[in-house]
Amino acid sequence: MFDLDRWREIFQAISKNKLRTALSGFTIAFAILLFTLLFGVGNGLKHTFEKQFAGDSQNSIYINSGRTTKPYKGLQSGRGIQFRNDDSKFINEKFPDKIQYFSPNIQRSMQVIYKGEQNRYTVRAVYPDYQPLESAVVEEGRFLTYLDVERRSKVVAIGRLVEKDLFGNLSAIGKNLNIEGISYKVVGVFSDPGGDNDERFIYTPFSTFQGMYKPNDELDYIGMTFNPDLNVDQAIAFSNLLTKMLKEKHNVDPRDQGAIRVRNYAEGTKNVQSFMMVLNVIILFIGIGTLIAGIIGISNIMVYIVKERTKELGIRKALGATPKSIVGMIMMESIFVTALAGYSGLMIGVFTLKALGKSLEKYFILNPSVETYVVVGATIVLVIAGTIAGYIPAKRAASIKPIVALNDE
Amino acid sequence: MIKIEKLHKSYPIGKDSLHVLKGIDLHIKEGEFVAIMGSSGSGKSTLLNIVGLLDTHDEGIYKLNGQVIENLDETKAATLRNKFLGFIFQSFNLITYKTAVENVALPLYYQGMGRKDRQKVAMKYLEKVGLKERANHLPNELSGGEKQRVAVARALATQPKVVLADEPTGALDSKTSHSVMELLKDINREGMTVFVITHEEDIAEQTDRIVRLKDGVIISDEKVNKTVTA
Numbered sequence: 246m247f248d249l250d251r252w253r254e255i256f257q258a259i260s261k262n263k264l265r266t267a268l269s270g271f272t273i274a275f276a277i278l279l280f281t282l283l284f285g286v287g288n289g290l291k292h293t294f295e296k297q298f299a300g301d302s303q304n305s306i307y308i309n310s311g312r313t314t315k316p317y318k319g320l321q322s323g324r325g326i327q328f329r330n331d332d333s334k335f336i337n338e339k340f341p342d343k344i345q346y347f348s349p350n351i352q353r354s355m356q357v358i359y360k361g362e363q364n365r366y367t368v369r370a371v372y373p374d375y376q377p378l379e380s381a382v383v384e385e386g387r388f389l390t391y392l393d394v395e396r397r398s399k400v401v402a403i404g405r406l407v408e409k410d411l412f413g414n415l416s417a418i419g420k421n422l423n424i425e426g427i428s429y430k431v432v433g434v435f436s437d438p439g440g441d442n443d444e445r446f447i448y449t450p451f452s453t454f455q456g457m458y459k460p461n462d463e464l465d466y467i468g469m470t471f472n473p474d475l476n477v478d479q480a481i482a483f484s485n486l487l488t489k490m491l492k493e494k495h496n497v498d499p500r501d502q503g504a505i506r507v508r509n510y511a512e513g514t515k516n517v518q519s520f521m522m523v524l525n526v527i528i529l530f531i532g533i534g535t536l537i538a539g540i541i542g543i544s545n546i547m548v549y550i551v552k553e554r555t556k557e558l559g560i561r562k563a564l565g566a567t568p569k570s571i572v573g574m575i576m577m578e579s580i581f582v583t584a585l586a587g588y589s590g591l592m593i594g595v596f597t598l599k600a601l602g603k604s605l606e607k608y609f610i611l612n613p614s615v616e617t618y619v620v621v622g623a624t625i626v627l628v629i630a631g632t633i634a635g636y637i638p639a640k641r642a643a644s645i646k647p648i649v650a651l652n653d654e
Numbered sequence: 655m656i657k658i659e660k661l662h663k664s665y666p667i668g669k670d671s672l673h674v675l676k677g678i679d680l681h682i683k684e685g686e687f688v689a690i691m692g693s694s695g696s697g698k699s700t701l702l703n704i705v706g707l708l709d710t711h712d713e714g715i716y717k718l719n720g721q722v723i724e725n726l727d728e729t730k731a732a733t734l735r736n737k738f739l740g741f742i743f744q745s746f747n748l749i750t751y752k753t754a755v756e757n758v759a760l761p762l763y764y765q766g767m768g769r770k771d772r773q774k775v776a777m778k779y780l781e782k783v784g785l786k787e788r789a790n791h792l793p794n795e796l797s798g799g800e801k802q803r804v805a806v807a808r809a810l811a812t813q814p815k816v817v818l819a820d821e822p823t824g825a826l827d828s829k830t831s832h833s834v835m836e837l838l839k840d841i842n843r844e845g846m847t848v849f850v851i852t853h854e855e856d857i858a859e860q861t862d863r864i865v866r867l868k869d870g871v872i873i874s875d876e877k878v879n880k881t882v883t884a
C-alpha cells in the first residue's frame with residue numbers, strides 16, 4: 246500500500262489521463278456536494294422551526310374552567326366549574342416535584358389612566374412566578390414579589406408598550422396609575438419576547454385583586470410550568486393525570502372536554518417533534534437518493550474506465566503484471582481519486598453553505614450546516630462504493646486472457 | 655528451450671469451433687533464430703501467443719525451458735513471461751501516456767527493480783537501439799520505426815531467454831524494417847532465442863531457420879542456406 250513506486254505508477258496514470266480522472270472525480274465531488282447542500286438546507290429548515298417554537302415557554306401548562314357539557318353523577322350538564330384557592334393548594338400538594346413555576350390568575354380588561362392619557366389594558370393578578378412563565382424580562386425596576394402578594398400591595402409591573410403609550414419617553418417607575426378608580430404604583434417595566442400583545446399586559450399581585458374583583462377564594466385560571474427534567478412524554482402524562490384528578494375533584498365526567506381544559510405546551514412540542522421527524526426522514530431519503538445516484542454514477546464510470554484501459558492492461562500483463570497487481574492498481578487509483586474528489590466536494594459544499602448562510606434566511610432556512618460526521622460518513626460510503634464498483638470490473642479485466650486484452654481496440 | 659508436441663488449438667465461434675492449430679510439432683533450441691511463415695490466417699499468431707503464454711492450448715504438450723506448461727494460473731504465467739519472454743508486436747503496443755524510457759522500464763517494474771536501476775537499465779537498452787536522444791518522448795512523438803525500436807528495447811530490458819516477435823516489420827517501410835532486423839540479429843548473436851513471424855521472404859531469409867505453416871499444420875521446416883537465395 247505504501248509502496249512509493251506503486252504510487253508513482255498510479256499518480257502517473259491519474260495525471261496523464263485527465264479526462265477519466267475528471268470524470269470519476271466530478272461524479273463523486275458532485276454527489277457529495279449535492280448531498281452536503283441538501284442536508285445543509287434541510288438542517289436550515291429544521292433550525293427555523295426549532296427557533297420558532299423555542300420562543301415560547303416550552304414547558305407551560307394552562308388550566309381553564311368552563312361549563313360541563315355532560316351530566317355526571319346525578320349532576321346536570323351546563324354547570325359552571327369555579328377554580329378556588331384550594332385547587333391551587335391541591336395541585337401543589339399532589340405534584341410537588343413535577344411543578345417548576347406556578348401561579349393562579351385573575352384577569353380583567355380595564356381602563357387605565359395616567360394624567361391625560363388613558364387606554365384599555367389586560368390586567369393580570371398573579372404570583373411572582375408568572376414572570377418566568379411568560380419569559381418576561383425586567384427592563385426597569387422590578388417584577389412583583391411575594392411580599393407584594395402578602396401585603397396585597399397596590400403595585401403594578403407594566404409592559405414596555407404600556408409605558409410608551411401612557412408615558413411617552415418618560416419613565417413610569419414610581420408613578421401612579423389610575424386603574425378603574427384605584428391608584429397603583431408602577432414598580433417595574435418589562436419586555437417580552439412574545440411580541441406586542443405580551444408587552445401590553447399589566448401585572449399586579451394576585452391577592453390585591455382577589456376579594457376586590459372576585460369573591461374571596463375564587464380565581465380565573467392557573468398557569469404553571471412543568472419540571473424541565475421531564476421529557477415530552479412524561480410531561481404529557483403528567484398533565485393527563487392532573488386533568489383526570491381535577492375532573493374527579495370537581496365531579497366532571499372524564500370525557501367532558503368543556504368543564505376543565507388543560508393546555509400543555511408539550512403537546513405542541515410533540516407535534517413539532519413529529520414534524521421534525523418527517524422532515525428528517527425526507528432529508529434522509531434525499532440524502533440516500535443522492536448517494537445512490539453517486540454510487541451508480543461511479544460504478545458506470547469505473548466500468549468505462551476499466552474498459553478503456555483494457556489494452557493497456559493487456560500490455561502490462563504481457564510484460565509480467567500479475568492479476569493481483571492489476572486489481573491493486575485500479576483499486577488504489579479509484580480510492581485515491583474518489584477520496585480526494587469526495588473531500589473537495591465536501592469542502593465546496595461546506596463553504597457554499599457558509600457563504601450562502603445569511604442570504605437564505607428569508608426562505609426559512611436558518612444557519613444551514615451539516616454535521617461533520619454525516620458528510621464524512623457519506624464520503625466514506627461513496628469511497629467504499631467506488632472501491633467496490635472498481636473492484637468488480639478490475640477483477641474481470643485482470644482475469645481475461647492477456648491476448649484478449651491486447652487485441653481490444 | 656521450446657518444445658511442442660501434437661499441439662492443438664480451437665477457437666469457439668458461436669456453437670461451432672474453428673480448429674486453428676492441428677497438431678504442431680516444433681522444437682526450438684536455445685540460441686536459435688527462427689522465422690514462421692505462412693499465409694494470413696494460417697495460425698502463426700495463435701502459435702506465437704501460446705508460446706508466449708498469452709493464450710492457452712487445448713491439446714498436446716508445451717514445454718518452456720524444461721517446464722511443462724499446463725493449467726497455468728495467470729499469476730504464474732505473468733511471472734514466467736516477465737522472467738523468460740520478451741514481446742515485440744506488429745502494432746508496437748507501447749503505453750501511450752508513458753515516455754520511451756518509461757515504457758522500456760515497465761517490465762523491470764514488474765520484476766521489482768528499484769526506480770533508479772530501472773532508469774539506468776532502460777537507458778542502456780534505448781542507447782542500444784539508438785534512441786537515447788528520444789528517451790523522454792511520448793510514443794506519438796516517434797516514427798513507426800522508432801516506436802518499434804522502443805518495443806525492442808523493452809523486450810530486451812529484462813534479458814529474456816526468448817524474444818517473440820509477431821510481424822515486427824509489418825507496419826514499417828523497408829529501410830526501417832532492415833534496422834529492426836539488424837537489431838534482432840544482434841540480439842540473437844548475443845545468445846537469445848528469437849522467434850519471429852513474418853510473411854516477407856527477405857525478412858525470413860535473414861534468420862537461421864524457416865518454419866512454414868499452412869492451415870494449422872507445418873508443411874516445411876528447413877535451415878536457411880545463407881549463400882543461396884530461395
Ligand SMILES: Nc1ncnc2c1ncn2[C@@H]1O[C@H](COP(=O)(O)OP(=O)(O)O)[C@@H](O)[C@H]1O
Pocket residue numbers: 665666667672674692693694695696697698699700701
Ligand atoms: N480469438 C479468436 N477467436 C476466434 N477466432 C480467432 C481468434 N484469433 C484468431 N482466430 C482465427 O484463427 C485463425 C488463425 O489466426 P491467426 O493465428 O491470427 O493467423 P495468422 O497470424 O497466421 O494470420 C484465423 O482464421 C483467425 O480468424
Ligand SMILES: [Mg+2]
Pocket residue numbers: 698699700
Ligand atoms: Mg497474425
